[in-house]
Amino acid sequence: MLLARIKEALSSLYEDIQEIQEAPEAAEAAEEVETAAADAAPAEDAQPEESPAEQKESDSEEASEEAEEPPAPPGPRETDYKTKGYHLDAALPPEKVVAAAEILSQQGFFIEAITGVDWIDEQQLEVVYDFNHFDELCRVVIRSRLDRNEPEIPTISHIYQGANWHERETHDFFGIIFTGHPNLEPLLLPEDADFHPLLKDFKA
């Protein structure tokens, strides 16, 4: 029940994405690899220049051929709980994450964790939000891909205060900047830390 409800609510976030997304997808239809990067890419459409995005895609081409990521469907994807451990997987562009968090908050979800994944081969960073519900088992994963060189994503710490620390932790480990975060200082790392240990190119 809850799953269907939240899926529907989250789908509404994808409405305008599909419209924008279709254009680049059609243009590059020949290319078989269209990773979840495409989700993040339209986010940059607002920016005047397209070149970094293009460059990034060409970069990731060779790399992602090995990676063979399945194409991300436009909309929240239901997953098999038994094998995966979560029910709903929604890849969203960064600016939609706040809206998604608001929807989840309205539905009474609580935040389990926020973390990052460094997809160095694709020059991307992924932010993963885990949400769960107290009353009914429904784990929702929101993920958003960011450009690895300019990892910025709006904070959700005003909706989920608990996200404050998780975001700080993710900032510590990956250098992802949560814009609007009240206090984005190192939490687990030393105060003067200028390194991000969980990046794949970090060598101690």
Next chain:
Amino acid sequence: MSGYFKELISGTKSLFIGLGITGKYFFEPVVTLQYPHEYLEMTPRYRGHIELIPDEETGEPKCVACGMCEKGCPSGCISVKGEKRKGVKGKVLTKYILNFTTCSLCGQCVESCKFDALRFSLDYNLASQRKEDFIYDLIKRLKEKS
């Protein structure tokens, strides 16, 4: 007002009950073990540091220096050296060093040993002021023991 007195009475009562309990234990025998004067035998499964199992006949270690423990150790605290000798099948162990300072006592070495040549020692009184005392030469320890 009645709540005030009720609380006063029940509160005072709870305090005396508490005194009764600790007072009772005051006269009961102690349960602690006087450690440096008394020792506990460790249970057979106790995971102390590892030691080599000697061959019952020869007294030499059963280890064939295959290096599986070295490979399986998460902390990299084992180093094994062996050499080929004529007339002996497999390798002969020449050196087995356990750096106990980094060992996390997880027991993966014992698990990965296919020749049943490693076991946990039941020693737990391991204290020293020098780091070097915890670099164990297990072959030497085995000889000292026998």
Next chain:
Amino acid sequence: MNGLLQQDLNQETFTINLGPQHPATHGVLRVKLVMDGEYIVEAEPVLGYIHRMHEKMGENRTWAKFLPNCGRMDYLCALSYNHGYVAAIERAAGIEVPERAEYIRVITVELNRISSHLLWFGAFVLDLGGFTPLLYAFDDREQILDLLESVTGSRLTYCYFRFGGVYNDIDDSFITGTREFIKRLRERLPMYDALVTKNIILIKRLKDIGPISKDMARRYGATGPVARGSGINFDVRKHEPYSVYSEFDFDIPVYEEGDSMARYMVRMKEMEQSMRIIEQALDKLPEGDIQPKKAVKMVKPEKGDYYHAVEAARGSFGVRLVSNGTNTAYRLKLRSPTYSNLSLFGEATKGMLLPDALALMGSLDLVIPEIDR
């Protein structure tokens, strides 16, 4: 005049550093407190004093080699962490666990939970200034540690579970020992009740102190006894039954008040429920293997990401792992419950008196290595 104080005299408030070395922070947590007299204006926990980057270690060593690390995070309930980690990998790699092994896991984890709660109980009362219950609780806890040592070989950092099973089988002496222990603890719990729970001083110190509302628990992602003390009926063992928990009949103690007393009561009642689970598990314990028939050698989970949560003594411990199909993790995220639980400390203690805030902190049951990871 002393300069240090004079400086502060000109301000309405002063800053005080609680920790990193402080008797009440149980380890190396530091809380920056802005105080107005003895009232807390602002509290900001500062973490990371024993941060060891377990997650990076997880990326650098094989799945099996990370096992000993699990016990080093929450060292008081090491088996829960062990369980969470192996269960996540079993889910990812599709490893079947024999039933007997699952039962053994449940029995040992519940014993571990009781030992963790007992230690918390002692340490909490110690925070409140009562020393003796700590020693009584340790007396009981030692019995559990003896039992667990006889099976796992270790007293604290057990590292007992393996992918697909457990390391050692339990024997009859363990089973009888556990039954005896349960009998013993059943007799001891009323004593704790009379000595501590019903004590008027303790009641006065905990009742209505440090209320955490349902909504606050949700916004901060608080789980475990903290959430259950706020009237949230959430226990991973019931919520998404893993292992063989669905086969046991037990209750989740939930208290609506949300104050420190409620959290205290939840844990005290949980010990009783854990004993119920252990008894049922011992009764039902099936014969069989403790490791899969086909030995698990090289674990290589399929590419993708997986999540598995277990109910540790302090709340929902989650493992999110991203595998790229090799024998090491691509990303291993460990969601520690107290990290979230502690994050509400700042909001919950606003305007509170210092001793009350420390009572609240104690009732959160902090284990710093778990927070810092």
Next chain:
Amino acid sequence: MPEPFRVILFIIFVMAFAGLNAAYLVWCERKGAGHIQRRIGPKEVGPYGLLQPIADGIKLMTKQLFLPKGVDPILFMVAPLMVMVPAIMSFCVIPFSEIFVAREINIGLLMIFAFASVNVLGLLLGSWGSANKYAVIAGARCVSQNVAYEIPMLITTITMVMVTNTMNLNEIVRLQDGWFWHWYVFRLDISLLMPVAFLIFFVCSLAETNRAPFDMAEAESELIAGTYTEYPGMGFGVFFMGEYANIVIGCALTTILFLGGWQSPIPLDFSGFLGVIWGLFWFLLKLYALIFTVIWIRWTYPRTQFYELLNLSWKVLIPFSLFNLILTALQIKIFPWL
């Protein structure tokens, strides 16, 4: 015995008693705590750990008297003495036995209370002088706690003075001779609330001496060591001795006022030297029974919350002691022959 000689002898005795008492009360406390917690307590130094206090004393004395940065040196050094000296002074009027008393003065009770209130000043100055925020919090707590508990304590004392018509401690003890039901704690005919008054007085003396569960000044799990946080070596040691000396004073006063002081529970009196020993024996027995109770209480209860502490004083102890005062006055007025 010439008077000056006697007084000097007594001062030496009191100093030795206070020092040894503090040392061995620590041993008693540790042993008591140990057995309550089902362990042995100190046992390594000497038989039954009896030399432990001496070892502790040597340790404290050999420690550097370090002045932390920013402390007020004069206040910092004087404060421990301000806790210790008044406590020792109070011993002068305590009748250990009928003639075993340094000075039998007719305002002995008043003098003890006068000196007891210096104690809190010492704690306050020490905490202020040590320029530590935890210490200052502890000092502030300490003062309000002492103010709050002085009131019911004094009201109860006034009641007792009303009953006895004297402030001479030895005289008060003499009034309780005979069987043990002549002790004031059992004299329900004077006031029905006498046992309650005894409890109030005992609780107040616990609070006045900053003992658990009222140890706001130390509160080790909240304020690290409260007032004593910055004190090194013997500075801390003197505070400690002062605290134990205060416990002895508090318990001695309770014994004298309510438990018949040096009177034996049965009317069996000796004269001469044996009489001194007999009185001393009963006095010390009652005194140490009370001190053991203090220790027992410390190792049983958690610490009270500060406002609960004040609540207890203002809402329970003061009303009850006032009620007791009125009841006693009425009873004395209505049945003057008692």
